[in-house]
Amino acid sequence: MIRGLLAALCLLLAATSALADPVKDEARAEALFREVRCIQCQSESIADSHAPIAADMRRQIREDIAAGKDDNQIREELRARYTDYVLFRPRFALSNLLLWSLPPLIVLLGAGLLFWLNKRSKISRSYDLTPEENEKLREIMKSDD
Template sequence: MTRLRALLLALAGVMVLSSPLAAQEPAALPDRPLASPGQEARAQALFEVVRCVVCQHESIADSPAGIAGDMRRLIREEIAAGATDQAVRDDLVRRYGDYVLFTPPVRTGTWLLWFGPAFLVLLGLAGLFAMARRKTVETPPLSPEEERRLADLLAGERLGPDPDASAPHDGR
């Protein structure tokens, strides 16, 4: 019975360890260039301006992800069907949103993307300017009565080491 249990545990361990391999994205199919060199050049130019939705920092021309291969294939199909470059971009934006383009259009929905960084810089500069213009508060000098009370307090205090305190490194 213990051999069967050990065998089942070993089998379960192998399944757990191999499950990430099965969860990986399949490799992209090899690209098939268009027959027309002009159309292929248009497709390659579009590949450079379209962001991979998986990699996010790479164009689909550079991405090895399967979805990037699908996007390349889709662009080639649309170009072969006679679509203009703008029509291809519009279709990709319709499918994946403005983020799919490295330079999304300027419109109400993308104002934060386009103007947000400049607004933050201006806000920081305004804060620095406000801090620089702030007047320093001068502490008024002590009155003669306050100076006398302070002198009395300092004279009455015993200054020096505390006899109950021990040295930090006294060897104990």
């Protein structure tokens, strides 16, 4: 009885993998290839890289898709094997909180600084002249006439 159930389960799994849509699977693989950084080239995705390690990573992703793993499972396996660096969009975690919060913080500080400088330059400054300076100013203005 148990053997029959196991055989039925194996046939069911084989049938579902045989029914998988190869076009959809390849589209999923291509999308994942664009999200994963080549660890040898460092600035290229594995979709664009010609490095042997990129070819191995593409093959592994295709095998994982064929095995029925979802995209998040595949990303997590890659992250566990190659660290967060392998993903172009790393997950949000406390360890990289500074990396996520620093750019908006710099933009806000820059906008605040520009606002402060603009406001500061609009303040008109008036200086009171001493009586001696007033007298000198009158003399200068009379001599110009």
